[in-house]
Amino acid sequence: MACIFFSSQPFFSIGINSLKKHKLHHQYYCCAKIGPGSNNFENRITSSFSYKNSVGVPLNELPWASFDQYIEDKGRVIQAIFAEKSTSKQINEEEWRVKMNPMQVLFVRCQPIIHITARCISKAQDYPHETPRHITKLLEVQITRCVFEDLHADYMPLGLNINAKGALYLERNGRHNLMKNQFNITLSFVVPLLLKWVPQNVLQNILQSVLKNYVEDICNKGISIRLLADYNAFKRNMLKKKA
Secondary structure (H helix, E strand, O other), X not given: OEEEEEOOXXXXXXXXXXXXXXXXXXXXXXXXXXXXXXXXXXXXXXEEEEEEEEEEEEOOOEOOEOHHHHHOOHHHHHHHHOOOOOEEEEEXXXXXXXXXXXXXXXXXXXXXXXXXXEEEEOOHHHOOOOOOOOOOOEEEEEEEEEEOOOOOHHHOOEEEEEEEEEEEEEEOOOOOOEEEEEEXXXXXXXXXXXXXXXXXXXXXXXXXXXXXXXXXXXXXXXXHHHHHHHHHHHHHHHHHHHO
């Protein structure tokens, strides 16, 4: 089993002016395990991963454009978090289908599609246990399904099991507000037989790298850059309406 702890200051490109004056609070923990599979899968190789991520970004809230009001538009928030090449489609009031950025493992390339449920919560008794009870509102998201429509059947990960939940909210402390995101994910799957020729330690490192990049893009750039920029656009639009 291999565990990786990433430092509290994530990497961002130098040219991002919006983050130069802000200190980013970030914790990221990743575990990966590869081992023999069960007899049900002909002793194939199984792989499992777990992540815990917590990010806090300084946010300037305006009275006429509150963060609580912003996260009520769940579809907008979901679209802002994911990269530009991703597309989202609303299925019903609380569920979205998101076509993610392409990912590649060795010579296998695919574009995962995830199903996300999202709901706003304002009752403290319904908050996740790690969320402070004085928070006025949070957006809870959960990944309920992941499919690979464009992946050949020979390379399809079998027995894919994913459990991912996140909470997004604003922690107000006078003039020092932090937009916070808590995200936990565990997933496991059986490695396709056509990839069994790859040494386990090599395959493990490759899978770790691919999934780490995905998590960093969603939890770091998605929350700290894209979502923050979209909230600023929301404030400007509300200011125009107010004028």
